[in-house]
Amino acid sequence: MIKDKSIFIKNIYYMLSYAFTTLNQSNFEDVATEEFENMHNLFAAILSKGIGQQLKQGLYREYLNKTENMAVMRGKIDISGTIRNKIARQQVLSCEYDDLSENNLLNQILKTTVMILLRLSRVDSEHKDALKKEILFFSNVDTLEPSSIKWATIRFQRNNQTYRMLISICQLILQGMLQTTEQGEYKLASFVDEQRMCRLYEKFILEYYSKEFPALNVSASQIPWALDDGIGTMLPIMQSDITLARGNEVLIIDAKYYTHTTQVQFDVHTLHSSNLYQIFTYVKNKDSKFGEKPHKVSGMLLYAKTDETIQPDNAYQMSGNKISVKTLDLNLQFVEIAAQLNRIVEEHFGLNVV
DSSP, rough: SSHHHHHHHHHHHHHHHHHHHHGGGGGHHHHOOOOOOHHHHHHHHHHHHHHHHHHHHOOOEEEEEEEEEESOSSSEOOOHHHHHHHHHOOOEEEEEEEEESSSSSHHHHHHHHHHHTTTTTTSHHHHHHHHHHHHGGGOOOOOOOOOGGGGGGGGOOOGGGGGHHHHHHIIIIIIIEEETTTTTTTEOOOOOOOOHHHHHHHHHHHHHHHOOOOTSEEEEEEEEOOSSOOTTTTTOOEESSSSEETHHHHEEEEEEEEEESEEEETEEEEOHHHHHHHHHHHHHHHTTTTSSSSOOEEEEEEEOOOSSSSSOOOOEEEETTTEEEEEEESSSSSHHHHHHHHHHHHHOOOOOOO
16 A cells, blocks of 8 residues: 555654644644654654643643551541451551542553553654653553553543543554564554554544635534434434535545455456445435435545555446545645545535635
8 A cells, every 4th residue: 555654654644633633733843844764753753742742731630549548537437448457456547538640541541652662663762762751750650551441431521631632642552553472562563554544544534624624514424314204213323434515515425444445356346335335325315305405415435545556436426416436645745635635625516725
């Protein structure tokens, strides 16, 4: 898929910049201009700048429940623990209390990720030096076993919103890039795996259109089933990746990041059938909601371009709707990637980038 790794890695940064607007702040400017030969250094540089910014604001602290033997009461008495102390002839109280601590899950994830990056030979010394200085401020924070982190349970609120981007980067590293050797040591894969890249690819396209085309209504909206009797028990949710709308004109985009953009059987290349069925279903159900009103609903499968010889570039008229299949070349300078995305909007809505 990748011909020039340095260009592709730079574009990963730009994709992250749209997905996480925090990266557009001034303290990340030098990261944006730096050339990276591997993704290890890119993520190390982003984490270093992000953690440095967080340290200026102060590490997030939250109240953690602790139980401790004490000479004087603090919080509330742990009855069973105090009885055990009496039996053992220890003249101390077992107390439960809440302690405002930086040793919480978010900081533990940051420290765990940094400690792993510091052990990797492919991370340059300049990034390691910066991370080593910052990790000194995490002396009271524990590390975790990466496989034990339950990412789905992490919740952000007003006091820790600044961690959202940092934790997402850590998740990309710990889930998408880490592989375990036979000796149980960690190493980073050359690139984030297909599943994680697909999610980033979707979010990038969504946020790009949201920012660059304010005249459009841009969302990852659900599409209701067109039911004759209104009964939809057990029907799956139709969740679009990107829906662009202006008035009664709609373009539904399904973003696909695959190693292979087509399926091959008996040397015949065809589109992934499940992808085509899915986008057709989305379009026809969305189309039916307009009824007799004048409208136009189209669909698009937008694949990340691979280095395969055959690349899909087709448009079909299906039961009154246009379904197109295109590829987005991520191995170009970012201005050319943006031009490809802009042309899609120009062709479907007649709009130019602001």
